[in-house]
Amino acid sequence: MSPLEISDLITAVDPATGRRLPVRRAEVVERLRAHGDRRAARIVAELPADQDGVLDGVAVDRLLISVHTELQRLSEELRIGERLVHLLRPLFTAIRASGVPGPYRLVDIGCGLGYLVRWLAATGALAPDVELLGVDLDAALVGEAGRLARDEELRCRFVHGDALALPEAATVYVSTGVLHHFPEPALTDFFAAQGASPALAFCHYDIAATGLAPIGAWMFHRARMRHPLGRHDGVASARRAHSDETLLRTAAASGMRPLLYEPRRVANPFCTTLRPVLGLRPHLEAPLRQALGRSSRRLLGPEQLAQAAP
Ligand SMILES: C[S@@+](CC[C@H](N)C(=O)[O-])C[C@H]1O[C@@H](n2cnc3c(N)ncnc32)[C@H](O)[C@@H]1O
Incomplete structure (x- = not known):
């Protein structure tokens, strides 16, 4: 199974408008776990998110x-x-x-x-x-x-x-x-x-x-x-x-x-x-x-x- 890159998963863009889409931290963590990459899942679990679990866009950009x-x-x-x-x-x-x-x-x-x-x-x-x-x-x-x-x-x-x-x-x-x-x-x-x-x-x-x-x-x-x-x-x-x-x-x-x-x-x-x-x-x-x-x-x-x- 080809590995996943975290940077591909923590941002999402609407291809038509170029606008940023919300990314739910728990979904990325789950995808990485399901892929067998527990280390990557741990790295994402530590990224900041808001009260709805959406990754903090400013922190991700930085x-x-x-x-x-x-x-x-x-x-x-x-x-x-x-x-x-x-x-x-x-x-x-x-x-x-x-x-x-x-x-x-x-x-x-x-x-x-x-x-x-x-x-x-x-x-x-x-x-x-x-x-x-x-x-x-x-x-x-x-x-x-x-x-x-x-x-x-x-x-x-x-x-x-x-x-x-x-x-x-x-x-x-x-x-x-x-x-x-x-x-x-x-x-x-x-x-x-x-x-x-x-x-x-x-x-x-x-x-x-x-x-x-x-x-x-x-x-x-x-x-x-x-x-x-x-x-x-x-x-x-x-x-x-x-x-x-x-x-x-x-x-x-x-x-x-x-x-x-x-x-x-x-x-x-x-x-x-x-x-x-x-x-x-x-x-x-x-x-x-x-x-x-x-x-x-x-x-x-x-x-x-x-x-x-x-
Ligand atoms: C790993 S980065 C490479 C960055 C840079 N080339 C470097 O060597 O540091 C891959 C970049 O490709 C961009 N990308 C992928 N498909 C693209 C497309 N069709 N048009 C513009 N950017 C694209 C992604 O947004 C991402 O930032």
Whole structure:
């Protein structure tokens, strides 16, 4: 049974309006107990609730902002910005070479506190013809992302809502640490929605499903995270990570060309922590491979993955 993450259960949003819905503490505790996760149930039982047993929204927001602030260190230590740019720069080179005129829009789905978008804006790692937009369903997290960007006077924007229902089209969708939150049918829908949009490509980074991932996650979260919720969800994330095969299969539902960069079979499991699944409009594969140069050998489609040595 795939573990549950507490952070997915203690907030709820009306998908149509984006408004927060009440969450009953006892129902979350019962769900976690029924799932066999008594530790998570104990963590939730200690969160503040009102006299009707509804979780205190302000306290939950504060807690999630603090856990995500600690989580930023993981993004820093894993150099998530540099990793993304290693693929995004050649990808935008390929898009420009294919004759699609700019400006372009990069949309970070589930941006949380917006670390990635703020890092891209602060470093100027992508050319100025790429607009940077972070989107999250969680109003408190994305509100804090916007506040930090204003404080830092960065050229990027943050929007509260469903990134896949924006009035403004994305050229490229990206995400970090989001895919494992979706069970396989929802992951298929997630990719299909991007394929049905005018976007030219997606590039989603998530935890590599290696045997070492839960141990690595335990060590990092033990050392770096203070709140038991962060420690719990960090390890649960690693245990929920999707396999390379699942990622390629579900990404294919987009109708785009599915590719994995540094999949398990061609990478050292001690070095592989986060790795991306890509979807490309087919005409972009050749120019992307050309722009990637030697690194292109690490970009594999389903047929190449099947041939790669186990
Ligand atoms: C674990 S957080 C990841 C945060 C951030 N990317 C990071 O690396 O710290 C996952 C986030 O995805 C958001 N999310 C999931 N589906 C979304 C969608 N369709 N549109 C916008 N946000 C979404 C959730 O609200 C949640 O805040």
